[in-house]
Amino acid sequence: MTNLLPLFVAIPLAGGFLAPLIGYGSDERRAGAARMLALLVGALLLAGSIAFMGAAARVCWIGDWIGTSSRPVGLSLVCDGLTELLLITVNSIAFIALIYSWSYIERFTGRSLYYCLFLIMLAGLNGVVLAGDLFNIFVFMEVAVIASYALVAFGVERPELEASFKYIVLGSVSSLFVLLGIAVLYNLTGQLNMALIADRLVAVGATPAVWLAAGCFIMGFGLKAAMVPFHAWLPDAHPSAPAPISAMLSGVVIKAVGVYAVCRLMFNVFGMTTPGGAMYANVLITLGVLSMIIGVLLALGQWDFKRLLAYSSISQVGYVFLGVGVGAAVLAGGGPAPVAGLAIFGGLFHLVNHAAFKSLLFLCSGATEYGTGTRDMHNLGGLKHTMPVTAGCCRVAALSIAGVPPFNGFWSKLIIIIAVAQAGYWSLAALAALVSFLTLTTFLKVQRHVIDGDPPAYERQPREAPGAMQLAMVCLTVACVLLGILLPLHQGWLIKPAQRALVSGPGYATAFGPPGMTAQIAQATPRVEEAGP
Amino acid sequence: MTIGALPYVLALVLMLIGLYVIVAKKNIIKIILGIAILEYAVNLFLLLLGYRNGGAAPIRSPEQTDNVVFAAGAVDPVPQALVLTSIVIGVGCLALMVALAIRLHEKFGTFDMTRIRELKG
Numbered sequence: 283m284t285n286l287l288p289l290f291v292a293i294p295l296a297g298g299f300l301a302p303l304i305g306y307g308s309d310e311r312r313a314g315a316a317r318m319l320a321l322l323v324g325a326l327l328l329a330g331s332i333a334f335m336g337a338a339a340r341v342c343w344i345g346d347w348i349g350t351s352s353r354p355v356g357l358s359l360v361c362d363g364l365t366e367l368l369l370i371t372v373n374s375i376a377f378i379a380l381i382y383s384w385s386y387i388e389r390f391t392g393r394s395l396y397y398c399l400f401l402i403m404l405a406g407l408n409g410v411v412l413a414g415d416l417f418n419i420f421v422f423m424e425v426a427v428i429a430s431y432a433l434v435a436f437g438v439e440r441p442e443l444e445a446s447f448k449y450i451v452l453g454s455v456s457s458l459f460v461l462l463g464i465a466v467l468y469n470l471t472g473q474l475n476m477a478l479i480a481d482r483l484v485a486v487g488a489t490p491a492v493w494l495a496a497g498c499f500i501m502g503f504g505l506k507a508a509m510v511p512f513h514a515w516l517p518d519a520h521p522s523a524p525a526p527i528s529a530m531l532s533g534v535v536i537k538a539v540g541v542y543a544v545c546r547l548m549f550n551v552f553g554m555t556t557p558g559g560a561m562y563a564n565v566l567i568t569l570g571v572l573s574m575i576i577g578v579l580l581a582l583g584q585w586d587f588k589r590l591l592a593y594s595s596i597s598q599v600g601y602v603f604l605g606v607g608v609g610a611a612v613l614a615g616g617g618p619a620p621v622a623g624l625a626i627f628g629g630l631f632h633l634v635n636h637a638a639f640k641s642l643l644f645l646c647s648g649a650t651e652y653g654t655g656t657r658d659m660h661n662l663g664g665l666k667h668t669m670p671v672t673a674g675c676c677r678v679a680a681l682s683i684a685g686v687p688p689f690n691g692f693w694s695k696l697i698i699i700i701a702v703a704q705a706g707y708w709s710l711a712a713l714a715a716l717v718s719f720l721t722l723t724t725f726l727k728v729q730r731h732v733i734d735g736d737p738p739a740y741e742r743q744p745r746e747a748p749g750a751m752q753l754a755m756v757c758l759t760v761a762c763v764l765l766g767i768l769l770p771l772h773q774g775w776l777i778k779p780a781q782r783a784l785v786s787g788p789g790y791a792t793a794f795g796p797p798g799m800t801a802q803i804a805q806a807t808p809r810v811e812e813a814g815p
Numbered sequence: 816m817t818i819g820a821l822p823y824v825l826a827l828v829l830m831l832i833g834l835y836v837i838v839a840k841k842n843i844i845k846i847i848l849g850i851a852i853l854e855y856a857v858n859l860f861l862l863l864l865g866y867r868n869g870g871a872a873p874i875r876s877p878e879q880t881d882n883v884v885f886a887a888g889a890v891d892p893v894p895q896a897l898v899l900t901s902i903v904i905g906v907g908c909l910a911l912m913v914a915l916a917i918r919l920h921e922k923f924g925t926f927d928m929t930r931i932r933e934l935k936g
Binding site: 417420421424428431432435438439440441443444446447450451454455457458461462464465468469474 | 850
């Protein structure tokens with residue numbers, strides 16, 4: 283089954299290029315066929331990612347090009363617990379966004395091109411989480427983000443174009459920093475395979491060059507994850523995209539190309555959990571806490587529904603970084619492993635939960651805009667009477683993100699706060715609780731001005747979203763409830779393997795290197811190809 | 816002949832020029848050029864890493880049979896392959912940026928970023 287791993291990239295890529303060919307022209311039937319194809323691809327990928335859950339970790343060497351243990355010639359795709367978690371998150375949100383797009387995208391022109399870009403973005407995201415090779419992460423990341431630049435501008439009106447241009451400028455700069463980091467690491471280790479880089483870095487030790495590479499990666503991927511000093515593009519880009527794309531961008535794109543990449547590199551390559559890694563962990567904690575506070579404060583003052591959601595994404599991603607950062611700091615400091623495990627567990631659980639409820643909120647905002655024609659919260663209200671399904675789903679999502687029991691957001695925030703407190707960071711735990719309270723305030727505002735309250739004088743009577751959009755929203759609502767209530771049941775299947783993958787840290791090197799490689803052998807092999815003048 | 820640190824300094828200078836242009840310039844076209852300069856600087860840096868004084872092109876001719884001798888005399892081909900990929904990605908990105916610039920000019924009638932401000936907050 284390992285040989286099926288490349289299909290996660292190949293199927294959406296093929297579907298992406300077939301969609302505009304099938305849907306070419308203005309024929310409605312052909313457009314419908316392209317839409318069907320996209321949905322089919324989404325369903326296949328979701329089924330695939332579920333089938334891959336829980337099996338043992340695997341490596342797939344493309345074309346069986348393996349080479350020797352010191353010098354692999356081939357490219358590898360690696361599927362460990364963390365990858366499985368991301369694969370299932372990405373593909374389920376994508377499938378739901380595709381269902382939602384079925385009706386939502388009707389009012390746009392060039393619908394088959396939309397599906398083309400969507401599927402190519404999906405191929406890139408799957409590639410990023412599967413790649414076992416640093417440069418492949420870069421290439422797949424570019425595939426995903428270039429498609430997302432185009433999707434942000436899909437409406438081709440003034441705000442969309444402006445947002446897309448800002449996004450593309452900052453995105454390109456961040457990608458180049460990632461490339462610079464890859465170049466520095468390649469020069470230090472002579473490898474691009476992450477397992478081998480991790481192995482060689484142990485011998486290189488902590489030198490300024492390693493810090494430079496780590497800094498480039500934190501800045502590059504941090505910009506993609508919209509951590510706070512690098513967040514300026516997100517509140518423009520995410521609301522400007524069509525609603526299902528906003529759901530993808532906030533729900534999974536910032537996580538796959540941002541959070542996942544940072545975690546994978548810092549934990550498994552730079553050895554953040556080893557004694558020398560405390561510095562990296564502190565950087566992540568600092569950036570995470572800053573994102574948490576600044577994001578929620580900015581969200582509080584917003585009146586544009588989607589913009590508020592975008593700012594709150596920055597804040598929620600901060601929680602994820604706080605969780606995994608504290609876990610790494612505890613491990614690096616030789617603290618109790620159960621506390622570290624709990625913090626990392628909380629961070630990863632919050633990542634999944636945020637994907638569920640933030641995507642749902644964006645889908646609800648899209649349905650609201652679809653039904654009323656506006657997303658300015660001054661001009662909204664009373665939707666529980668006119669759009670009961672949307673309002674109900676929106677309420678569940680708002681309660682989830684605000685951390686109200688028994689919904690999923692409550693449990694992940696609780697776990698993070700408990701773990702952070704147990705690790706001895708009392709002030710950070712208090713801050714996390716405070717931010718949670720501010721989030722509650724923000725989303726009470728959403729409930730007060732969108733769902734409840736007196737309906738203002740709408741230009742036209744709000745109408746409930748079409749069936750496909752309702753179905754997508756209800757699916758995510760159910761997910762929000764079940765992820766919280768069924769935590770004891772699904773944790774061993776969904777989150778524990780990912781947590782173990784992060785906790786194992788540099789163990790990644792021996793688990794996923796070329797066959798026959800052991801850490802000692804690889805370290806004893808001198809570098810033959812000394813490059814440079 | 817040794818080339819010393821000079822090309823690395825050049826790459827760094829190019830990188831700084833690119834960043835300066837992106838940060839300081841208001842004209843969309845100049846910002847796009849800044850990104851192109853930054854990208855070339857990173858590509859140049861990557862290429863320099865694989866350089867070796869007097870190294871042969873990493874193409875093995877039929878009469879060379881000893882892999883070790885060949886590997887000791889040739890420049891490192893991996894960065895060249897990476898740069899090739901990165902150039903292709905860069906061109907795609909650049910084309911999209913130029914397309915956006917054209918659309919922005921259609922809608923706003925200007926290339927001046929300070930006058931293209933509808934989003935705030």
